[in-house]
Amino acid sequence: MTAPSQPRRLYRTPYKRVFTGVAAGVAAHLGISVIAVRLAFVALAVFGSGLGAVLYAALWAVLPVAPGQSRRDRGQVLPFIALGRGALRLLGRAHESWQNTFGCSSPWSRSVPA
Secondary structure, three states: OOOOOOOOOOOEOHHHOOOOOHHHHHHHHHOOOHHHHHHHHHHHHHHOOOHHHHHHHHHHHHOOEOOOOOOOOOOOHHHHHHHHHHHHHHHHHHHHHHHHHHOOOOOOOOOOOO
8 A cells, every 4th residue: 555645735936036936836836837827927916906916925925935945035024014015005995995985984994083
């Protein structure tokens, strides 16, 4: 009886990186071209209201560096900062949309007495 093989894990590959190695890691995991993955991220960022950028930052935050690879980036702090900024921006857009739709402040905004 043979031992079950371990599942393949998704890693960032900084040795093939342009920015952080996310696209190269996803491409290696899926067995497709790195260019196709990069184009997909760009298309989602441009035509998907920034979804590609948020997805890229989320993957950067959670994907470990491939075993045996040197880690040349500044750590895992920057993607969390980028995700926080993106979340605040989306919350601001939702607030504006709420005001335009209902003509009043949103439930999550603070009212400051005049």
